[in-house]
Amino acid sequence: MPKQTFILNGKTVTVNVRDDVRVLWVLRDILGVTGPKYGCGINVCKACTSHINGKAFNPCSVKVGDLKKKDRITTIEGLDETWPGPGLHPMQQAWIDRDVAQCGYCQPGQIMEAVALVKRVRRQGREIRDSDLDKIRNICRCGTYVRIREAIEQGARKMR
Numbered sequence: 001m002p003k004q005t006f007i008l009n010g011k012t013v014t015v016n017v018r019d020d021v022r023v024l025w026v027l028r029d030i031l032g033v034t035g036p037k038y039g040c041g042i043n044v045c046k047a048c049t050s051h052i053n054g055k056a057f058n059p060c061s062v063k064v065g066d067l068k069k070k071d072r073i074t075t076i077e078g079l080d081e082t083w084p085g086p087g088l089h090p091m092q093q094a095w096i097d098r099d100v101a102q103c104g105y106c107q108p109g110q111i112m113e114a115v116a117l118v119k120r121v122r123r124q125g126r127e128i129r130d131s132d133l134d135k136i137r138n139i140c141r142c143g144t145y146v147r148i149r150e151a152i153e154q155g156a157r158k159m160r
């Protein structure tokens, strides 16, 4: 069995698994990192959204054999460590302040998408707009979309 090495939440990890196994299953079933949720497995629902090298990605759509040793994957479990300030990451704090979650299943992916979105627009030298929020494709079956939008706006204000 091939060995796969990458960086997960700041630590180098190595697994023995076939190249064609998708990263979501490696995270959840082999490494026990269950923040990224399984919803569709085909890159549609976005429940598994995490970060690779600081950008949003969906680990259900990436084969573990395509990862490189230096690829840095961050899941909701490691998000707080990417934030230099005290306390929780501001996006997580905003989620608590706005009491966003209902069942909670989609929420790790929603938060990871929100953080990546704010970073993406800042790299473009601007702030988030309503049109950016309209383009988010993370599905919430509980319909918490209004609170999600409010929390993203609050989190973005604090991510400076």
Ligand code: FES
Residues within 6 Å of the ligand: 037, 038, 039, 040, 041, 042, 043, 044, 045, 046, 047, 048, 049, 058, 059, 060, 061
């Ligand atoms: S489980 Fe990854 S996008 Fe649905």
Ligand code: FES
Residues within 6 Å of the ligand: 101, 102, 103, 104, 105, 106, 107, 139, 140, 141, 142, 143, 144
């Ligand atoms: S909070 Fe239940 S699916 Fe989003």
